Amino acid sequence: MDYFYHILIICLIYSIFAQSLNLELGFTGLYNFGHIAFFGIGAYTSALLSLNGVPIPLAVVGAITLAGIAGALLAIPTLRLSGDYFGIATLVFAEMIHLIFLNERDITRGPMGLPNIPRPDWIGSGISSLPLFLAVTFFAATITFILLRRITNSPYGRSLKVIREDEFVAQALGKNTSLIKTKAIVVGSVLAGLAGVIWAHYITYISPADFTLQETILVLLCVVLGGKGTHPGPVVGAFVIIFFAEFIRFIPIPSEYVRFVAPLQGMVYGFILVIMMLKRPQGLISESRKFATTNA
Amino acid sequence: MLKIENVSKSFGALIAVNDVSFNLGDTGISGLIGPNGSGKTTLFHLITGFYKLDTGNIHFLDQRINGLPPHIISRKGIVRTFQQTRVLPFLSSLDNLITAAPNQLGENLLPLFFQPSKVALQETQNCEKAESILETLGLLKLKDSPAGDLSYGQQKLLEIGRVLMADPKLIILDEPTAGINPTLIRHLVTILENLRDQSIKIFLIEHNMPLVTELCDKIFVMDSGSLIFSGTPSEVQNNSRVIEAYLGRMADAADA
Numbered sequence: 384m385d386y387f388y389h390i391l392i393i394c395l396i397y398s399i400f401a402q403s404l405n406l407e408l409g410f411t412g413l414y415n416f417g418h419i420a421f422f423g424i425g426a427y428t429s430a431l432l433s434l435n436g437v438p439i440p441l442a443v444v445g446a447i448t449l450a451g452i453a454g455a456l457l458a459i460p461t462l463r464l465s466g467d468y469f470g471i472a473t474l475v476f477a478e479m480i481h482l483i484f485l486n487e488r489d490i491t492r493g494p495m496g497l498p499n500i501p502r503p504d505w506i507g508s509g510i511s512s513l514p515l516f517l518a519v520t521f522f523a524a525t526i527t528f529i530l531l532r533r534i535t536n537s538p539y540g541r542s543l544k545v546i547r548e549d550e551f552v553a554q555a556l557g558k559n560t561s562l563i564k565t566k567a568i569v570v571g572s573v574l575a576g577l578a579g580v581i582w583a584h585y586i587t588y589i590s591p592a593d594f595t596l597q598e599t600i601l602v603l604l605c606v607v608l609g610g611k612g613t614h615p616g617p618v619v620g621a622f623v624i625i626f627f628a629e630f631i632r633f634i635p636i637p638s639e640y641v642r643f644v645a646p647l648q649g650m651v652y653g654f655i656l657v658i659m660m661l662k663r664p665q666g667l668i669s670e671s672r673k674f675a676t677t678n679a
Numbered sequence: 680m681l682k683i684e685n686v687s688k689s690f691g692a693l694i695a696v697n698d699v700s701f702n703l704g705d706t707g708i709s710g711l712i713g714p715n716g717s718g719k720t721t722l723f724h725l726i727t728g729f730y731k732l733d734t735g736n737i738h739f740l741d742q743r744i745n746g747l748p749p750h751i752i753s754r755k756g757i758v759r760t761f762q763q764t765r766v767l768p769f770l771s772s773l774d775n776l777i778t779a780a781p782n783q784l785g786e787n788l789l790p791l792f793f794q795p796s797k798v799a800l801q802e803t804q805n806c807e808k809a810e811s812i813l814e815t816l817g818l819l820k821l822k823d824s825p826a827g828d829l830s831y832g833q834q835k836l837l838e839i840g841r842v843l844m845a846d847p848k849l850i851i852l853d854e855p856t857a858g859i860n861p862t863l864i865r866h867l868v869t870i871l872e873n874l875r876d877q878s879i880k881i882f883l884i885e886h887n888m889p890l891v892t893e894l895c896d897k898i899f900v901m902d903s904g905s906l907i908f909s910g911t912p913s914e915v916q917n918n919s920r921v922i923e924a925y926l927g928r929m930a931d932a933a934d935a
């Protein structure tokens with residue numbers, strides 16, 4: 384049962400992370416290959432602040448604010464680039480952030496990572512805290528869902544889709560496309576930061592190795608498999624992928640092969656991603672072509 | 680209204696638009712004609728801010744607009760269609776129109792949370808307006824269909840509807856009748872003449888000469904990047920230089 388709570392918490396954290404990417408990838412058509420950077424910025428900032436005595440609620444606010452600012456800093460120069468170059472720029476950005484985690488030892492302790500990240504007293508630690516942590520994570524995931532639904536079932540969400548389908552048309556119709564995309568990236572980064580914050584305080588130990596391209600591929604897979612541009616898609620995708628990842632852990636593997644498992648896992652995810660894009664690009668849940676007008 | 684002064688644009692060695700000047704004045708419907716590759720579309724891209732000028736100035740309603748980004752020019756009232764039809768294929772026909780409504784409060788994030796009823800009200804009004812435009816275009820039945828499922832001619836009409844939704848002062852149409860059937864062309868002519876009556880100005884590129892002479896109050900002729908003539912339809916038809924540069928070649932093309 385405790386193990387089940389654990390998996391549900393991870394699923395919900397990934398569902399927040401995947402939903403945040405879906406705003407950019409699914410609704411706006413922005414191929415962000417560096418989304419893990421914002422998850423990492425959220426995790427590291429909240430961990431460092433709370434380890435240095437900042438009250439956790441303030442640390443959380445600081446962390447998601449910094450993730451949002453980082454999003455704006457990424458968006459403003461790179462959105463001028465065309466699609467492919469934007470993708471490359473985001474990849475490079477994530478690598479840069481990873482190197483900062485790794486090399487700014489005075490702040491981040493480098494590869495040793497940050498242990499003993501505190502949790503709020505009212506949640507507590509250890510096995511007995513799992514149901515409460517699950518409830519908090521569920522609450523955050525629900526808020527994320529409602530927030531994103533409000534943002535996307537709206538004239539703003541429609542303008543995101545217009546940009547996704549034809550940016551020139553959007554401009555010809557008077558849309559400030561860079562501003563609209565920047566806002567999407569900032570919101571996406573804030574929510575990715577939130578997912579990272581929850582993860583850091585849940586796992587209580589983070590290190591640079593947690594924030595690599597492999598995690599970006601995993602979250603991309605959640606969005607693409609679940610169905611990009613839909614509201615339930617990334618949530619369903621996150622549950623399927625995380626359960627699948629946990630399931631393959633239980634495949635008995637002789638100990639001398641264990642060192643091959645991690646890279647193999649990455650290959651499997653990459654393989655599924657390619658198959659999905661070729662065979663079912665719309666994902667498990669497909670976007671209805673009819674746009675529901677504001678249900679605000 | 681729209682004043683073009685000494686506008687030039689080159690692509691490498693090719694001078695696509697060469698020192699073009701003219702003033703649309705108060706003309707209701709103006710036409711721009713010229714052989715393929717004479718620089719018409721390039722000039723439209725320059726007016727709407729999609730290309731940057733090499734030299735010259737463009738004024739709209741006594742304001743300089745060159746150097747402004749396309750979305751600002753659009754908001755000032757110059758709204759365009761594209762030569763290659765560009766509907767938003769996955770959005771419904773209705774949404775293709777509604778998105779063009781100007782000043783949508785709900786395109787900003789904060790009002791979605793703090794003024795939701797105002798946003799919803801505006802959305803309802805825009806929806807009604809879009810439906811009435813679809814009705815005039817004869818597309819109301821298709822309002823929920825993805826625009827990509829419409830026929831080519833219907834997509835061209837939808838693009839014009841989208842422009843109308845934006846409350847334009849000057850409409851710029853790049854070959855609005857290319858590839859659509861005669862019935863739809865008649866339909867389009869009626870729509871454009873109605874717009875002229877509502878004193879919305881129209882500037883269009885068109886290869887269909889009979890249509891141009893029927894519809895336009897004034898015609899501008901380009902050849903190899905330069906403006907070679909401007910005048911009323913009858914003046915244009917009787918000008919030997921135009922006939923040689925353009926109509927003759929058109930006739931050849933029609934024969935071929």
Ligand SMILES: Nc1ncnc2c1ncn2[C@@H]1O[C@H](COP(=O)(O)OP(=O)(O)OP(=O)(O)O)[C@@H](O)[C@H]1O
Binds near residue numbers: 713
């Ligand atoms: N982006 C560009 N880069 C390079 N050359 C271009 C570009 N756009 C247009 N041209 C060239 O400029 C010239 C004018 O093209 P333009 O599209 O303006 O002609 P047009 O009068 O609209 O022709 P058509 O009647 O065939 O639409 C052509 O020789 C074209 O190849």
Ligand SMILES: [Mg+2]
Binds near residue numbers: 719720721853
């Ligand atoms: Mg052209």
